[in-house]
Amino acid sequence: MSNLEKNKAIIFSAIDEFNMSQELDGRLEKTEQTILFSRAGYTGKGVLDSLTLVYFLVTVEEFLQKIYGENFNLKTQNLIETKEKNLKDISSLVQYVENLLN
Amino acid sequence: MNILLISDFSINNLSGYLKNELLDFRLQTTIAPFNQVHQVLLDSSLECWEEKNDYALIWTQPERVLKGFNSFLNNEPIELEVILDEVEKFASLIVNASDRVDAFFVSNWTVDLTLNYKGILNTKPNYGIVDVITKMNWTLSKVLSKYSKIHILDSNKWISNAGKGAYSPKLWYLSKTPFHSSVFANASKDIASCLKSVKTVAKKLIVIDLDNTLWGGVVGDVGAENLVLGGHNPLGEAFKDFQSALKSILNRGVVLAISSKNEEIVAINAIENHSEMVLQKKDFVAWRINWDDKAKNIFEISQELNLGLDSIVFLDDNPFERERIKHALPEVFVPDFPSDPMLYKQFLLQLDCFNSVSSTFEDLNRTELYALEKERVVSKIGFSDIEEWLKSIDIKVKCEKLNEDNFQRVLQLLNKTNQMNLSTLRYSESDLIEIKNNSLNDIFAFSVKDNFGDAGLTGVIGVKQVDNSLIITDFLLSCRVIGRKVEETMLSVAIDLAIEKGCTSVLANFIQTEKNKPCFDFFCSSGFLENGNQFIWDCTNDYVRPFYVELEFLT
Structure with a gap:
């Protein structure tokens, strides 16, 4: 399994955990194309708001720490500040994690 | 069913968990304005009170709602009496707001004891954080317990069950949420259970099997003297502890009956004469010990005791019998009993179907009342x-x-x-x-x-x-x-x-x-x-x- 595939699987596990805290219409789908939040000027609707986005990213970080150790840091604040680029959808998040690890 | 969530932190996570726990009740949640606890309690004209809320829950951090306690945490000089006076005032705000709902749930206070507030002096009377927070919770409880519609919830349990990472500084700085989501998951289970206790009638009768449920072994095969019950035997201890747990539930006002496929004389002999039996014959208000269909037996017991089938919990180690009852008597609650007797006690004490928000003399003496009724029926036969x-x-x-x-x-x-x-x-x-x-x-x-x-x-x-x-x-x-x-x-x-x-x-x-x-x-x-x-x-x-x-x- 490539690193990208491995990280995608970790993020999908985090989605399962995150979805348990969400009502049906606030849950994320486990696909690479899943849009995380709605953006002005773009088609497609994401389910996360600013608060649930934080909850999701903290969950993702926890799952990554289980694999890469407690010191793994998702740099959440930086990620949120660059969300237009790195949090467009699940695949951009997977790529972000890949870049962090390299 | 609507509940208003009042907090001095972002409590949105709880809302999601709670709705998922109570899907059958179609729970609606309203989140009161963030960090405006005092205003929300005081002002009934705020938007969050506009819609009728059946229930309210308040969950706060003591250092954020009590100025005195915040000073105490910062090691500033402050008398304990001043803090406790603030607690009483805060409690009176809750009492006042409780008029607006049918039931008000109040989470007690916790602090992160992994932090070294006062070091080794943490438990010192009137100085240590453990002592002070205990006195604050005691004062809160003393004021609020006079009001039957106010119920205090133990948030310590939610936090300790979540383990080491229960408090999350990261979530606090990023979202003003102090706890890890597992704390909210634990809290939602507890709160859901309380809401169910308020909304539904607690179960009143446990119908229980005997062989391999109340004791180890088949009494008809091995004889009463060879049953696995008590003694220096891990399984025997587990069965005996399970009986003690059943007895403690009886003392809460639930009654107990037997449905067992056995010869009645043999089974009753074991109950009366096995020296390690915790439950005595008088603890059972009815029994059907025969070879008939258990569904028929349970139905008859419900008729005898004048109890609806929906008041009954059926406990049996045999999955076949459990499925039979689920199918034949769907109103009866049939939990999936664990296969390992060492888990029986824990399983029983984790069931929330016996929870009641109040207990009366009649509840606590139900076994005796049913026994009296039985005497009456026997006496009636003579006339x-x-x-x-x-x-x-x-x-x-x-x-x-x-x-x-x-x-x-x-x-x-x-x-x-x-x-x-x-x-x-x-x-x-x-x-x-x-x-x-x-x-x-x-x-x-x-x-x-x-x-x-x-x-x-x-x-x-x-x-x-x-x-x-x-x-x-x-x-x-x-x-x-x-x-x-x-x-x-x-x-x-x-x-x-x-x-x-x-x-x-x-x-x-x-x-x-x-x-x-x-x-x-x-x-x-x-x-x-x-x-x-x-x-x-x-x-x-x-x-x-x-x-x-x-x-x-x-x-």
Whole structure:
């Protein structure tokens, strides 16, 4: 399994955990194309708001720490500040994690 | 069902978990404005109170709602009395706001004890954080426990069960959420259980199997002396502990019956004579120990005890028997019993179906009350004429108006009686207070006793005067005392009251439910004129109260 595939699987596990805290219409789908939040000027609707986005990213970080150790840091604040680029959808998040690890 | 969540932190996570826990109840949540706890408690005109909330939950961090405690955490000089005074003031705000809902849940306070606030002095009286927070929670509890609609929840449990990462500085700085989502998951389970206890009637009867459930082994095969129960044996200890746990649930007012495929004489002998039995024969209010279908046996037990099937929990180690009951009697709650006896006790004590928000004398003595009823039935067999038998048992009925002492029991009866119930109207505490305060309404509570013992407060009549008629809005009697002419005695009270008020008739409007046919049958034979679902008594007629029932009015 490539690193990208491995990280995608970790993020999908985090989605399962995150979805348990969400009502049906606030849950994320486990696909690479899943849009995380709605953006002005773009088609497609994401389910996360600013608060649930934080909850999701903290969950993702926890799952990554289980694999890469407690010191793994998702740099959440930086990620949120660059969300237009790195949090467009699940695949951009997977790529972000890949870049962090390299 | 609506609940308002009040907090000084982002509590959105709890909302999601809670809704998922209570899907069947279609829970709606409203989140009060963030970090405006005092304003929300004080100001009923805020938007969050606009929609009717059935319940409210408040969960706060003590250092954010109590200025004095915040100073204490910062090691600034402050007297404990000042902090406790603030706690009392905060509690009084909750009491005030509790008028706006049917039930108010208050999470007690915690602090992150992994932080070294005062080091080794953390437990020092009036100085250490552990001591101070304990006294704060004790004070909060002392003030709030006087109010029956306020319930304190133990947030320590949610946090300790979440483990090391329960407090999350990262979530706090990023989202003003102090706890890891696992804390909210734990909290939602606990809160959901409390909401269910308020909303539904707790289970009253456990029907239990014997072999490999109450003890290890098959008594018919190995004999009582070789059962695995107690002694220096891990499994024996587990079965004995399970019996102790059952006994503790009995002491909460749940009753116990047996449904077992065995020879009755062999099984009863084991119960009576095995030296390690914690449960005694007198702890079982009924049993069916035979080779019949357990569904038939459970149905018969429910009839014998006058309990609805939905009051019953069935515990059996055999998955076949469990499936049979689930299929044949879907109203009976059949949890999936663990396969390992070492997990029985833990499993039983984790069930939340016995939770009740209040307990009355009648609840706590239910086993004894059923035993008395059994004696009555046995005695009845000796009389061919039921009237003769009733005359012989010296029935005494006490009648009193709704008052502070009987309020909780009346409320409980109104909300759980199904069979002998004219209208099955259910009331919240505030509904009942409103009715009590309306001068056109009267509510009477009836307590019953006879030679066999005291059944306690078991009957309620609610009446309302409309023009020249006295309308019976509520008429209900616990199934434990049905058929002892208490029903007729209660009606006589309503008729006497109507005459006293100058009414010309008494009207009882029957509202049919799935379960209240016994009430309809009673009214049909009561002498009231039947007109569809309305029963009418003309006050110019004499209503003859059963002379052998002694009626006493308490003022």
